[in-house]
Amino acid sequence: MANEIKIRAWMAEGDKATVKxxxxxxxxxxxxxxxxxxxxxxxxYITEAKIEHNGKNIMTCxxxxxxxxxxxxxxxxxxxxxxxxxxxxxxxxxGDHSSDEVKLA
Amino acid sequence: MSTSRRTFxxxxxxxxxxxxxxGAGLLSPRTVLAAWPQKAFATDSLEExxxxxxxxxxxxxxxxxxxxxxxxxxxxAVVSITVKSxxxxxxxxxxxxxxxxxxxxxxxxxxxxxxxxITSRIKMRKTSEVLAVVKASGKLYSGKKSVKVxxxxxxx
Numbered sequence: 383m384a385n386e387i388k389i390r391a392w393m394a395e396g397d398k399a400t401v402k403x404x405x406x407x408x409x410x411x412x413x414x415x416x417x418x419x420x421x422x423x424x425x426x427y428i429t430e431a432k433i434e435h436n437g438k439n440i441m442t443c444x445x446x447x448x449x450x451x452x453x454x455x456x457x458x459x460x461x462x463x464x465x466x467x468x469x470x471x472x473x474x475x476x477g478d479h480s481s482d483e484v485k486l487a
Numbered sequence: 488m489s490t491s492r493r494t495f496x497x498x499x500x501x502x503x504x505x506x507x508x509x510g511a512g513l514l515s516p517r518t519v520l521a522a523w524p525q526k527a528f529a530t531d532s533l534e535e536x537x538x539x540x541x542x543x544x545x546x547x548x549x550x551x552x553x554x555x556x557x558x559x560x561x562x563x564a565v566v567s568i569t570v571k572s573x574x575x576x577x578x579x580x581x582x583x584x585x586x587x588x589x590x591x592x593x594x595x596x597x598x599x600x601x602x603x604x605i606t607s608r609i610k611m612r613k614t615s616e617v618l619a620v621v622k623a624s625g626k627l628y629s630g631k632k633s634v635k636v637x638x639x640x641x642x643x
Contacts (some may be wrong), residue, residue, distance in 0.1 A: 435568075441596065443596075444594040461600050
């Protein structure tokens with residue numbers, strides 16, 4: 383489950399594609415306490431996610447701890463066609479990183 | 488991103504000294520472009536956050552920037568926010584929750600290929616406005632929406 387990304391991307395109308403993605407990540411703010419120990423849970427959150435269409439960066443997401451656990455992202459973009467590659471890669475504040483890619487349906 | 492750089496990053500990950508440095512947060516692998524604006528995300532001041540992320544705190548309210556969010560959010564830990572902008576040549580879209588401990592929640596650096604909308608889910612500590620600021624051709628445009636939060640989403 384760690385470092386998992388779920389991506390759905392499909393052609394909507396004309397040359398526009400719609401993307402929906404969930405990145406599984408705790409997105410800890412560093413402000414919460416562990417209820418059993420009283421210890422502060424260290425901050426652990428994605429800082430940047432990059433979206434690439436056929437290898438070209440089309441959007442960079444700068445995220446902070448205010449983004450919900452297991453970040454959800456949906457957007458649409460143009461200039462797409464069925465079979466195109468869509469890649470999402472992220473890095474977090476601890477230096478962990480992951481990426482995944484899909485073909486546009 | 489060049490392949491050689493990626494190979495370099497992989498190789499450096501294997502190096503123990505570097506791995507330790509990364510663990511301490513001194514050095515993070517720049518697998519993603521653009522420097523993450525640490526200061527803007529950390530500040531509790533809306534003005535400072537805006538200056539840090541979009542370079543100014545005076546945004547012109549515009550009906551071309553629409554924030555879609557629920558009127559009432561039962562769970563502040565997961566509030567779905569959609570920003571729709573029809574402002575041409577947009578460079579970035581930032582979303583602020585002024586009542587949050589850190590008002591800046593997220594920012595999107597967009598290209599001309601991004602159209603129509605961006606949706607994400609954010610945390611809201613309590614009832615607040617959600618402010619979206621679009622930067623285009625050096626100017627700032629804003630849209631907002633009030634969201635009533637019945638259960639805050641930042642506590643433990």
